Every structure is written in structure tokens, then in C-alpha cells.
Amino acid sequence: MEEREKSKPVVSVIIPVYNLENYLDTCLDSVGRQTYGDFEAIVVDDGSTDGSQAVARRHAERDARIVVVRTVNQGTARARETGIRHAKGDYICFLDGDDVWDSRMLEKLVAAIGENGGYDIVCCDYKRICKTYEAPRREMRTSDMQGLDFLVASLYHAISVTVWGRLYRRALFEKELRHYPLRLGEDSLLNIQIGCQQPRVRFVDYVGYGYVQRGGSANRSPLDIGYCVKFSEAVRAELVRHRDILGDRLEFYLLLNKMRWYLVYLRKSHNPWAGGTEFARGINAEAGRYRAELGGFFSRCDRLLLRMDRRRWMRPGVLAVSTLMRWGKSLKRRLAH
Numbered sequence: 001m002e003e004r005e006k007s008k009p010v011v012s013v014i015i016p017v018y019n020l021e022n023y024l025d026t027c028l029d030s031v032g033r034q035t036y037g038d039f040e041a042i043v044v045d046d047g048s049t050d051g052s053q054a055v056a057r058r059h060a061e062r063d064a065r066i067v068v069v070r071t072v073n074q075g076t077a078r079a080r081e082t083g084i085r086h087a088k089g090d091y092i093c094f095l096d097g098d099d100v101w102d103s104r105m106l107e108k109l110v111a112a113i114g115e116n117g118g119y120d121i122v123c124c125d126y127k128r129i130c131k132t133y134e135a136p137r138r139e140m141r142t143s144d145m146q147g148l149d150f151l152v153a154s155l156y157h158a159i160s161v162t163v164w165g166r167l168y169r170r171a172l173f174e175k176e177l178r179h180y181p182l183r184l185g186e187d188s189l190l191n192i193q194i195g196c197q198q199p200r201v202r203f204v205d206y207v208g209y210g211y212v213q214r215g216g217s218a219n220r221s222p223l224d225i226g227y228c229v230k231f232s233e234a235v236r237a238e239l240v241r242h243r244d245i246l247g248d249r250l251e252f253y254l255l256l257n258k259m260r261w262y263l264v265y266l267r268k269s270h271n272p273w274a275g276g277t278e279f280a281r282g283i284n285a286e287a288g289r290y291r292a293e294l295g296g297f298f299s300r301c302d303r304l305l306l307r308m309d310r311r312r313w314m315r316p317g318v319l320a321v322s323t324l325m326r327w328g329k330s331l332k333r334r335l336a337h
Contacts, residue, residue, distance in 0.1 A: 009065075010090055011039040011106060011167070014083030016076045017097035021051040023212065028059040028066065030100040030210075036107035041066045042083045043097070047073030052097070077179060077186040080163070084173050090117075092168045098212050099164065100129075105208040109167040112204045120169040120199035121150070123159070126209035136207045144202050148245070151195025154188065155235070156256040156297050161188035165209035172197055180234045184227065185261075189234055192257075196242040225274040228261045232279070255286045256297060259306070263298075266305055267322040275309040284310060301325055 013031060017024060031041050043056040045068060053070060060066040071082055080094060093109065095101060105124070112122045127136045137160075145153065153159045164187075172194050180189060235257050239250050246253060262283055265271055274280050284306065287294060294303070305321060308314040 008088050008090075009038050009040045010110065011036075011093055012083070012087035012089035012091070012170070013039055013041040013093050013095055013106075014080055014087065015041060015043045015095050015097050016046055016079035016083065017043055017048060017052050017056065018046040018073065018076070018079070019048045019050045019052060020097040021048075021055055023098035023214075024052055024055045025059075027095065027097050027100055028056070030103070030105075031066070031095065032059070032063055033103045034101070034106050035104050036110055037065075039065060039093075039106060040088060042086050043068045044079040044083045045070045046075070046079040047071060075181075075183075075186075077182075077190075081179065084170075087170065090170055092170050092173060093166070094164045095209075096164055096211075098214060100210040100212065102208045102210070104206075106167075108204055108206050108208055112202050113167070114202070117169070118200065119144075119202040120172060120197075121194075121201040122167040122204060123201065124165055124204045124206045124208040126160070126165045126211050127207050129210050129212045134210075137211075138205075144200070146200045147198050148195070150199055150201045151192060152253065152256070154191040154195050155253055156260045157188075158297075161185075161191060163187045163190055164211075168194070169199070172199060178238070182231060182234065184223065185231050189231070189238070192235060193238055196238065196245070198245070223265050223268055223271060225265060225271075225277055225279060228258070228265055229279050231261060232258050251286070252290055252293070255283070255290065258283050259287065259294075259298065259302075263302055263305060266309055266318055267326065273309070273312050273315045275312065275315075280309065 015027065020027075028041070028043070043060070043066060045053045045056060047070075053068065056066070056068045060068050067086070069082060069086055071079065084092060091110070091113075093106065109122045109124060113119050125136060125138050127134050154161060175197060177190065177193050180186075182189065232254070236254055239246055239254055243250055258279075262280060265274065287306065301321065305318055308318050308321070
């Protein structure tokens with residue numbers, strides 16, 4: 001019995017890596033310092049061309065809990081899927097190869113699962129680590145979730161859309177989860193698929209994850225309106241698969257996601273005006289039908305941006321309002337720090 005438990009850890013940590021030689025040492029050091037020890041760490045080298053694999057193997061030689069798996073380059077989502085296939089734990093925790101954990105990260109999340117494994121997902125707060133400062137970011141939702149709560153919050157980004165900073169019950173990944181070849185939003189789409197399983201979710205008031213903000217990250221890449229359309233089509237495909245539990249709310253839930261992604265697009269100054277596209281016009285038409293209800297999901301400033309964007313000549317105003325909103329959030333984070 002004791003030998004069986006050793007071969008099957010409670011948590012499987014999955015670390016996708018691609019050309020992160022300069023960051024991976026610090027990342028794996030933070031894993032090795034965990035106060036909770038019943039885990040395995042699966043480093044998936046996604047075809048790195050630098051010294052990432054050597055760094056990972058050096059750590060694996062020192063710590064038997066670390067396993068290195070090498071694949072051809074297919075992207076972060078595929079690398080995580082590879083890690084899940086190799087995982088033995090009852091729970092899955094993701095860590096990007098350029099990020100770090102607080103030493104009590106796993107201890108806190110595992111403890112929050114509750115007696116008899118009451119929760120399917122446990123989420124913690126994170127801090128953004130920049131060159132000149134560190135700023136904690138709190139989850140926007142702190143009360144427990146159940147039913148479709150997690151799905152809805154993931155659709156309109158009421159909570160963090162990432163998969164890191166969370167502990168997932170492994171059984172959630174044993175359902176049919178589809179892969180979509182997307183360069184942005186992979187985490188968000190995975191959470192949407194998991195949300196359709198109506199998980200029980202708990203939030204922990206604890207900053208355990210360190211997100212290292214660096215140049216060249218995928219989420220800092222330009223966004224075009226065609227990509228918003230492509231992502232929306234993927235979300236629709238997933239929601240349609242679960243029409244039996246969503247019922248007549250399916251179109252409203254899809255609208256929440258389209259509005260959020262379009263707002264992300266609007267706030268990027270290098271993006272051209274897209275208010276005249278079929279995608280944007282469709283959002284405005286649908287929003288008119290749900291005007292009263294949308295007030296509970298989007299701020300007045302968000303709704304103002306969408307109204308202003310209907311006219312090309314208002315594009316400078318949209319960017320000005322977006323900039324002020326961004327500065328306000330940045331100032332708030334710095335003051336909190």
C-alpha cells in the first residue's frame with residue numbers, strides 16, 4: 001500500500017517549456033522548495049532549441065519527483081496535453097516554465113480542497129513580476145462557485161482566464177476536451193470546456209503564483225479582428241456541444257464572450273477601427289436585445305466604448321478612454337504594491 005502511494009502522487013505539476021533556458025532554473029527551484037511534497041513535476045520540453053532540456057535534466061537528477069518529457073514543437077496547449085497524459089496524480093497543477101511559485105503554493109491549494117475532496121478546482125491569487133516592480137493581482141471573485149458559475153465567469157473574464165494558479169481535479173480532463181489551434185486564448189477556451197462540467201470551485205485569499213512578464217510572451221502579441229471571429233467560432237462549437245445544459249441561455253453566454261474579446265481588441269492602440277465589420281455590428285445588434293441584463297456583467301465604461309466604436313471618427317476617443325482606464329488600473333496596482 002505504501003509503495004502504491006509513492007507511485008501515485010496526489011498532485012501532478014505540468015510545466016510546458018520552450019526556449020526558457022534563462023528562466024527555468026528559477027522556476028524549478030521554486031518547485032523544489034515546496035513545503036508540500038506529495039507531487040510529481042512533469043517538465044514537457046516542447047522542442048526547445050536552447051539549453052532548456054539540459055537545465056530540466058539537471059534538476060531531474062537532483063530531485064526524483066521531476067520527470068522530463070521531450071516532444072516536437074507543437075505549442076503550449078499540446079505540451080500541456082502531453083503532460084496530462086503522463087500525469088499520475090489525482091489533481092493537476094500547471095506552471096509555466098518562466099514563472100515561479102511561493103514555497104507554500106501546493107500546501108495551500110491542497111488544503112483548500114476540503115474533506116472528501118469537496119472541490120474540483122481551487123484558485124489562488126498571483127503577482128505580476130516586472131523588471132522594476134511586483135504587483136499582486138487579486139481574483140475578481142472570491143466566493144465559491146458551483147453549477148454554471150465558473151463557465152459564465154470564464155466567458156466574460158470575471159475571473160482570471162489562465163489555467164495556472166489553480167489546482168484541478170484530474171477527472172475534469174478525462175472528459176472529451178477538444179484542441180483548437182489558437183495562438184491566444186488557449187487557457188480561456190480550456191476553462192470554458194471545463195466550466196461546462198459544472199465544477200465546484202473555491203478561491204483562496206493567497207498570492208501563490210508569480211507571473212513573470214517578459215517581452216515576446218504570446219499574450220502581448222497583436223490581436224486582429226479575424227482572430228476574435230475565429231475564437232468566437234470555437235467557443236460557439238463548445239457551447240453547442242452542451243446545449244442540453246445551457247438551453248436558451250446559449251446565445252447570451254456566447255454574446256458575453258464576444259463582447260469581452262472585442263473590448264480587448266478595442267483597447268489595443270495599434271488595432272484599426274473594426275466597428276463596421278460584421279462581427280462588431282452583430283455584437284451591437286445582440287447587445288440591444290440584452291441591454292438591461294448586460295449591465296450586470298460589464299461596466300459603464302465598457303458599454304460606452306462599444307457605443308463609441310460604432311462611428312469611425314470616434315476611434316481616437318475610444319483609445320483615449322481605453323488609455324485612461326488602463327492607466328487607472330496600473331496606478332491602482334502600483335499603489336497597492
